[in-house]
Amino acid sequence: MAEFTSNSVEEYLKGKTILVTGATGFLAKVFVEKILRVQPNIKRLYLVVRASNPHVALQRLHTEVFGKELFKIQREKWGEKFSSFLSEKVVAVAGDVSLHNFGIKDQILIEEMLKEIEIIVHSAATVRFDERYDVAMGTNTMGAYNAINFAKICLRIDIFLYVSTAYVCGKAKGLILEEPFRMGQTIKRSSELDINLEKQLIEEKLSELQARNANEKTITSIMKELGTIRANLHGWQDTYAFTKAMGEMVVTSMKENIPLIITRPTVIIGTLSEPFPGWIEDVKTIDFVFVEYFKGAITSFVGNSKITLDLIPVDMVTNSMIIAMLVHSKNNTSNNLIYHIGTSLRNPIKLSEIQDLMHLYITKNPWLKNYGKSGTLYEKFTFNPNYTEDLEFPQYKGSRLKRIMNMYRPYLHFEGIFDDKNTEKLRMAIKGVGSVERKFNLDPKSIDWKEYLENVHFPGLLKYSMQPKM
Numbered sequence: 001m002a003e004f005t006s007n008s009v010e011e012y013l014k015g016k017t018i019l020v021t022g023a024t025g026f027l028a029k030v031f032v033e034k035i036l037r038v039q040p041n042i043k044r045l046y047l048v049v050r051a052s053n054p055h056v057a058l059q060r061l062h063t064e065v066f067g068k069e070l071f072k073i074q075r076e077k078w079g080e081k082f083s084s085f086l087s088e089k090v091v092a093v094a095g096d097v098s099l100h101n102f103g104i105k106d107q108i109l110i111e112e113m114l115k116e117i118e119i120i121v122h123s124a125a126t127v128r129f130d131e132r133y134d135v136a137m138g139t140n141t142m143g144a145y146n147a148i149n150f151a152k153i154c155l156r157i158d159i160f161l162y163v164s165t166a167y168v169c170g171k172a173k174g175l176i177l178e179e180p181f182r183m184g185q186t187i188k189r190s191s192e193l194d195i196n197l198e199k200q201l202i203e204e205k206l207s208e209l210q211a212r213n214a215n216e217k218t219i220t221s222i223m224k225e226l227g228t229i230r231a232n233l234h235g236w237q238d239t240y241a242f243t244k245a246m247g248e249m250v251v252t253s254m255k256e257n258i259p260l261i262i263t264r265p266t267v268i269i270g271t272l273s274e275p276f277p278g279w280i281e282d283v284k285t286i287d288f289v290f291v292e293y294f295k296g297a298i299t300s301f302v303g304n305s306k307i308t309l310d311l312i313p314v315d316m317v318t319n320s321m322i323i324a325m326l327v328h329s330k331n332n333t334s335n336n337l338i339y340h341i342g343t344s345l346r347n348p349i350k351l352s353e354i355q356d357l358m359h360l361y362i363t364k365n366p367w368l369k370n371y372g373k374s375g376t377l378y379e380k381f382t383f384n385p386n387y388t389e390d391l392e393f394p395q396y397k398g399s400r401l402k403r404i405m406n407m408y409r410p411y412l413h414f415e416g417i418f419d420d421k422n423t424e425k426l427r428m429a430i431k432g433v434g435s436v437e438r439k440f441n442l443d444p445k446s447i448d449w450k451e452y453l454e455n456v457h458f459p460g461l462l463k464y465s466m467q468p469k470m
């Protein structure tokens with residue numbers, strides 16, 4: 001590929017038109033912020049947002065994306081001109097990824113999009129581990145199908161980037177390679193997967209439930225159960241990972257000559273440094289455990305403290321996505337397809353170290369005691385590999401916590417390490433290119449876990465998601 005120079009990224013992005021799905025979500029809004037910050041002279045950003053019409057889509061973008069503190073540097077930079085800058089660059093598209101052409105009704109808009117779009121970043125997903133099977137199939141698998149089909153009719157498409165998850169590998173152990181799925185491949189390998197058959201099963205189950213006039217609660221519960229059964233049957237831990245894996249199969253098998261990148265981030269947490277340290281959207285996955293411990297609600301959770309938990313700051317994920325886009329653009333063709341974006345290989349942190357840092361943080365920040373209702377605040381936190389259904393947590397109705405523990409159990413017992421040879425090639429591509437390496441840090445070794453968790457991530461998590469009573 002052509003060598004990077006100090007302004008390769010800016011040059012590549014200049015005048016480009018990018019479509020992003022999932023921009024009201026955590027990862028894609030950090031991506032959008034970075035793009036607008038490093039290259040305000042992009043041509044256009046089409047942001048597909050679930051909404052009844054473009055006006056509502058725009059409203060959502062203003063409140064849920066550009067109105068967030070994440071954009072404070074941009075707001076300071078542009079001052080009063082921020083709104084006009086946004087109206088010039090951003091088009092709010094009311095759309096739903098589970099529908100053909102994202103369900104966009106405005107034909108003139110579609111024509112314009114097809115003529116202009118050069119990059120598609122497909123980040124939209126339902127990230128609920130135990131989502132209803134019909135919803136997860138529609139969003140994660142058919143969403144990927146609709147997005148790649150849309151890319152195929154874009155006249156100037158240069159890159160299609162699908163955001164997947166590292167945990168599509170199931171409950172694997174040892175070194176997990178950056179290998180694509182072939183269509184129909186399963187984790188169990190003894191079974192063969194037929195996505196059309198899975199869709200048929202969903203339709204049949206829904207028809208059956210409608211025929212017996214099942215109420216919404218029953219339908220939700222049965223469709224959730226169906227997802228788990230089908231995921232487990234083929235070896236995946238949950239409906240989320242299963243439907244994301246099928247999304248990968250779909251884009252890989254349908255891409256034809258479109259430059260495709262599949263990024264597989266691990267567990268994404270708050271920003272390391274950009275646009276400023278410690279920004280986070282809301283409480284997901286392991287952050288739930290941190291917050292509940294800091295609130296004094298729990299002192300123990302399911303998990304094996306001996307394992308390495310692969311955490312990755314969100315800005316490192318978006319930096320990797322941008323550098324991968326350049327490396328794959330038509331002029332720079334690369335044969336790599338999959339990029340693991342994580343830390344477990346190059347800068348691992350064990351769950352036992354995380355539990356020590358949690359305790360250190362809470363003992364150093366006694367003001368948190370306002371949250372302590374159980375009187376357990378200063379107890380050391382433990383991950384319990386032998387968690388049983390009978391564990392009691394005073395601040396919860398047992399069932400909710402049990403459900404969450406069961407969902408997180410595979411992730412907190414996960415014994416794999418994510419190989420990242422392909423991502424390492426991205427690091428090598430920008431190595432020594434001073435300003436690029438600085439502006440697009442994707443080096444896990446640059447994370448000082450103690451400093452980051454104690455002084456950046458934990459305080460950020462509390463600030464943005466917990467709003468403690470001072």
Ligand SMILES: NC(=O)c1ccc[n+]([C@@H]2O[C@H](COP(=O)([O-])OP(=O)(O)OC[C@H]3O[C@@H](n4cnc5c(N)ncnc54)[C@H](OP(=O)(O)O)[C@@H]3O)[C@@H](O)[C@H]2O)c1
Nearest residue numbers: 022023024025026027050096097123124125165265267268
């Ligand atoms: N967070 C993690 O730790 C993590 C780790 C690895 C991989 N990933 C992957 O990273 C991507 C982004 O995750 P995230 O954490 O940013 O998730 P998120 O905060 O839940 O955002 C998901 C986004 O997808 C949108 N969406 C969902 N269904 C849609 C539909 N039918 N049509 C259009 N948009 C739809 C949501 O829109 P609404 O606002 O309308 O709901 C939201 O903007 C996902 O593909 C996920 O699988 C995440």
